[in-house]
Amino acid sequence: MSHPHPELGPPPPLTADTLRVVPLGGLGEIGRNMTVFEYAGKLLIIDCGVLFPEEEQPGVDLILPDFDYIRDRLDDVAALVLTHGHEDHIGAVPFLLRERADIPLVGSRLTLALLSAKLGEHRIKPETVQVEEGDRRSFGPFDLEFLAVNHSIPDALAVAVRTGAGTLLHTGDFKMDQLPLDGRLTDLAGFARLGAEGVDLLLADSTNAEVPGFVTSERDISPVIDKVFDDAGQRIIVACFASHVHRVQQVLDAAKAHGRKVAFVGRSMVRNMNIARDLGYLTVPGDLLVDVKNLDDLRPDEAVLVSTGSQGEPMSALTRMANRDHQIRIEEGDTVLLASSLIPGNENSVNRVINGLTRWGAKVVHKGNALVHVSGHASAGELLYVHNMVRPRNFMPVHGEWRHMRAHANIAALTGLERDRIVLAEDGVVVDLHKGRARITGKVQAGYVYVDGASVGDVTESALKDRRILGEEGFISVIVAVDSTSGKIVGEPEIHTRGAGIDADAYDEVIPKIQESLERAASDGITDPTQLRQLVRRGVGRWVNETYRRRPMIVPVIVEI
Numbered sequence: 001m002s003h004p005h006p007e008l009g010p011p012p013p014l015t016a017d018t019l020r021v022v023p024l025g026g027l028g029e030i031g032r033n034m035t036v037f038e039y040a041g042k043l044l045i046i047d048c049g050v051l052f053p054e055e056e057q058p059g060v061d062l063i064l065p066d067f068d069y070i071r072d073r074l075d076d077v078a079a080l081v082l083t084h085g086h087e088d089h090i091g092a093v094p095f096l097l098r099e100r101a102d103i104p105l106v107g108s109r110l111t112l113a114l115l116s117a118k119l120g121e122h123r124i125k126p127e128t129v130q131v132e133e134g135d136r137r138s139f140g141p142f143d144l145e146f147l148a149v150n151h152s153i154p155d156a157l158a159v160a161v162r163t164g165a166g167t168l169l170h171t172g173d174f175k176m177d178q179l180p181l182d183g184r185l186t187d188l189a190g191f192a193r194l195g196a197e198g199v200d201l202l203l204a205d206s207t208n209a210e211v212p213g214f215v216t217s218e219r220d221i222s223p224v225i226d227k228v229f230d231d232a233g234q235r236i237i238v239a240c241f242a243s244h245v246h247r248v249q250q251v252l253d254a255a256k257a258h259g260r261k262v263a264f265v266g267r268s269m270v271r272n273m274n275i276a277r278d279l280g281y282l283t284v285p286g287d288l289l290v291d292v293k294n295l296d297d298l299r300p301d302e303a304v305l306v307s308t309g310s311q312g313e314p315m316s317a318l319t320r321m322a323n324r325d326h327q328i329r330i331e332e333g334d335t336v337l338l339a340s341s342l343i344p345g346n347e348n349s350v351n352r353v354i355n356g357l358t359r360w361g362a363k364v365v366h367k368g369n370a371l372v373h374v375s376g377h378a379s380a381g382e383l384l385y386v387h388n389m390v391r392p393r394n395f396m397p398v399h400g401e402w403r404h405m406r407a408h409a410n411i412a413a414l415t416g417l418e419r420d421r422i423v424l425a426e427d428g429v430v431v432d433l434h435k436g437r438a439r440i441t442g443k444v445q446a447g448y449v450y451v452d453g454a455s456v457g458d459v460t461e462s463a464l465k466d467r468r469i470l471g472e473e474g475f476i477s478v479i480v481a482v483d484s485t486s487g488k489i490v491g492e493p494e495i496h497t498r499g500a501g502i503d504a505d506a507y508d509e510v511i512p513k514i515q516e517s518l519e520r521a522a523s524d525g526i527t528d529p530t531q532l533r534q535l536v537r538r539g540v541g542r543w544v545n546e547t548y549r550r551r552p553m554i555v556p557v558i559v560e561i
Contacts, residue, residue: 011430011442014038019165019433021201024446025049025065026399028426030207031088033399034065035170039163042140043070045080045103046159046170050091051448052313062451064092067099069428069444074100078140079129082107083172084156085114086243094122095456102127104139108146108155113275114243133157133187145194147187149174152376153243154182154281158191166200166433169390173205173399175375176382179217181246182281188389195390201438202392206400207377209408214381216374222250224371225337229258232335234300236260237328237362239310239318240339240373242268245276247339247373248306249283255304256285263292265328266308266317273306292328300331310340311350319349322356332361339372380411387415394438396423396431474499475553476544478536480518484560488522489515493536500552502544510543529558 014020019039025032031051037044051063070077080103082090093115097103105112106129119126131137133148143162150156151173158171169191176186208215229236240247255262264270276282295303305328309318318336320326330336336357338350354364367373378386387395395417397408409422423431423438428446431438450459479494493514495507517539521532536556544550 008429008440008443010444011432014432015434016040017165017434019163019168019201021168021203021396021431021433021438022069022444022446023398023425023427023429024067024069025051025427026088027405027429028400028402030399030401032063032065032092032427033089034092035203035398036070037142037161037168039165040141041076042142043073043077044139044142044144044161045070045077047083047089047172048080048092048096049086049088051088052311053450062091064095064449064451064456065427066445066447066449067096069446071099074103077103078142079104079106079144081144081159082111082115083159083170084108084151084153085111086153086173086241089173090115090118093126094119094124095451097122097124097126101125104129106131106137106139106144108132108157110153110155110245110276110279110281111157113279114272117271117275131157133190147190148184149186150177150180150182150184151175152241152246154184154245154276158187160194160199166436167194167198168201168203168433169194169199169392170398171202171204171386173207173377175208175215175378176385177215177217179219181218181249188385191386192389195392199390199392200436201394201396201433202387202390203396203398204383204386204408205377206383206397206404206408208375208379209383209397209400209404209411211375211379212381213379215377215379216371218246218250218374221247221339221372221374222254225250225254225339226257228335228337228365228370228372229254229260232301232363234331234333234335235303235305236335236337237305237307237318237321237330238337238339239307241310242266242272242308244340245273245281248273248276251304251306251339252282252284252288256288260302260304261290261298262288262304262306263290263295264307265292265305269306269308269317295328300333309353310338313349318357319353322353322360324360330357330360330362334360334362336362336364337372338364338366341367341373341375380407383408383411384414387412387417391415392417393436394421394423394433396425396438473550473552474501475555476500476502476540477555477557478514478540479557479559480514480532480536481559481561482518482522482527482532484527486522486527489518490561497552500544500550502548502550506547509547510540513539513543529560532556532558 022036025034033047033049035046112128131146136145145160147158149158161168238251307317309316395412397405430442432441452459476497481490533556537554
């Protein structure tokens with residue numbers, strides 16, 4: 001089994017009969033999916049998504065893939081293929097198109113519609129190529145075939161890529177629900193046909209590789225939603241992903257059956273459901289929908305709200321309701337249905353929201369106490385099925401954390417694939433397919449690029465470390481005036497603090513130590529402000545650590561007079 005090595009250097013020049021695969025995101029993480037394929041001097045990109053920040057990344061709005069590897073070769077990009085419309089697959093497209101606006105965007109009808117709405121907000125008019133399952137299109141030296149897969153959003157596609165160096169199959173995110181709500185099955189016959197033709201490299205979704213068996217059908221959720229409606233005596237608030245058209249359809253059907261009206265809450269929810277409705281992916285019976293402004297005209301037992309915020313996002317509608325910071329106020333007896341699974345890392349945020357909602361008297365129904373969501377990703381049994389159908393010559397697990405990719409690698413090995421043909425890579429690791437064999441050949445830069453407000457890429461890991469220290473430990477500023485010629489201290493140092501939890505009177509103990517240290521430096525002829533700042537920082541830091549066992553940020557200011 002191949003695996004990345006921290007000492008890997010740059011890959012060698014690409015030979016004419018080699019297909020190069022460079023993942024820039026989505027390996028070792030859930031999100032930021034982006035893979036670059038290179039052959040015959042051209043590049044093909046599959047997906048370009050974002051990762052959402054965690055608590056240790058304060059102030060960050062989004063995390064993008066690092067485009068440095070392709071930045072000087074954007075003119076060589078033949079197409080950007082989008083497997084489906086989730087943010088972790090399309091969210092970074094606006095930022096890539098800022099660097100080259102006319103990259104052809106290839107995707108299904110719904111995917112392109114969701115993306116075009118997003119690009120409109122960025123004032124970008126894209127060049128799009130709409131495809132559907134069964135289509136076969138060429139872009140440069142890449143011959144692409146698109147296959148239907150079902151997922152937690154309609155119109156998802158897998159992509160087969162044929163080149164002179166071999167054929168690869170990228171599943172995108174998929175599952176094998178045999179009774180999908182829209183009747184659109186994953187194209188297992190197409191997978192098998194490709195396997196019979198010969199797949200040199202399979203890249204497959206690993207998210208649920210640790211989960212045994214087969215995923216539950218979406219149809220099994222409907223009776224649970226009906227029971228929630230039966231039991232609810234007042235308002236029902238349903239929180240789910242703004243792209244989960246199937247789940248929203250189930251809620252609409254239940255609302256109609258129970259004589260309730262539905263209002264969409266949250267900008268992305270309103271936008272996406274309008275698009276889905278206009279394109280025919282969402283069926284809205286009669287006068288079921290009402291504007292959120294008209295909710296007060298309904299009795300509590302007549303109202304259903306469909307909202308964003310199932311992941312505890314700080315600015316989402318549901319989180320703001322839980323914090324009493326929204327026009328819709330949670331009342332005693334309301335029912336809140338969290339109709340989504342937890343993205344790893346969001347557990348604490350979601351638990352805070354659940355506690356906030358419960359505090360105001362809401363009954364919260366979630367995956368922990370009811371079958372209100374099924375995953376959009378294939379479980380281990382389904383993955384095993386796919387491997388046996390496709391029988392790839394080489395396999396590379398994608399889309400998952402390390403534990404998921406390791407589990408998926410073990411599944412591939414169970415089918416008889418040799419361990420040295422299973423390529424475990426991470427973001428930036430270069431995999432070359434040459435003469436039927438996939439091998440790791442180098443590594444390129446593929447770090448996090450942070451979006452903070454209007455700033456893209458300006459926030460560094462060092463800046464985030466400073467933010468964490470400020471947030472957790474506070475800061476202490478020390479202002480010292482010194483004689484510019486002699487370096488001797490002039491007057492008494494001033495100390496100001498915020499968030500360090502230290503009483504102002506306590507600094508009387510450390511001020512003499514600062515003065516003594518600077519006087520000693522002056523007698524040694526040290527007048528450089530940088531060295532003096534270091535002396536102050538070390539002295540105050542040592543005192544705070546020994547006295548309070550804390551490590552606040554210390555900001556010394558040397559004023560020369």
